[in-house]
Amino acid sequence: MESNETTALEQRREFTEVVGLFDSLDNLRSAIDYLMTHGFDRSEISLLTEDAKTREKVGSKRSVEIEDSDEAPRISYIETESLNEGKAALIGLLFYVGAIAGAITVWTIYGSFAEAIFAGIGAGMAASLIGVGIGGFIRRRQRNWVQAQLARGGLLLWARTRTEEHERAAMYAMQNNGGHDVHVHRLAA
Incomplete structure (x- = not known):
């Protein structure tokens, strides 16, 4: 009886994943x-990070060398x-914040509604340019991430699976969408 309980505990500490390597972001x-429209939750899908932490942990190893490692740092x-x-x-x-701040400032100083509206629009547009700049920064980070992953040998995708049917669905999704070296592996939780 005790060995069955131990085996059940050991099984709960392991999980399976399907991993695949991709040559393009598309x-x-x-x-x-495909995964997300066929029963996979976003929390079950992960990618390799590409930052200082990753370079420290895995160095310059190729994607195929780290695809089965539970040490590979991942992001959702x-x-x-x-x-x-x-x-x-x-x-x-x-x-919105810029427009309100600009309008209130001009209204309190000059007391003119028309000037406050124009100042609000101008301040709002100027403040939204900050958001546009942040959007550009995010796009550059994404592009750099893709380039770094491709230089490493490809874009790694992991999909955590719950059942054999889930495994088959993940393998199908990856193989039929350009993934290669697609396989199932077990990891300790």
Whole structure:
């Protein structure tokens, strides 16, 4: 009885993943879109980070050398649509704050409603340019991430699986969307 309980505990500490390597961002996104429309949660999908922490941990190892490592630092996938919504919200918020601040400032100093409206629009537009700059920074970071991953040998995608059917779906998604070296591996939780 005790050995069955131990085995059950050991099994709970392991999980399976399907991993695949992609040569283009479009193929990677297609595979992720398929996964997300076929029962995978965004929290089950991860990518290799590319920052100082990653370079320190894995050095200059190629993607195929670290694809099965539980030491590989990962990030959750964030959809392009979510990033665009976030950028748009930031620009809108900065416009709103700038417009209100500009209008209130001019109104309190000059007391003119018309001048306050024009000042609000001008200040809002100027403040929204900060948001546009931040959006450009995010795009550059994404582009640099893709270039660094491709220089490492490809874009790695991991999909955590719960069942054998889930494994088959993940393998199908990756193989049919340009992934190669697609396989299942076990990791300790």
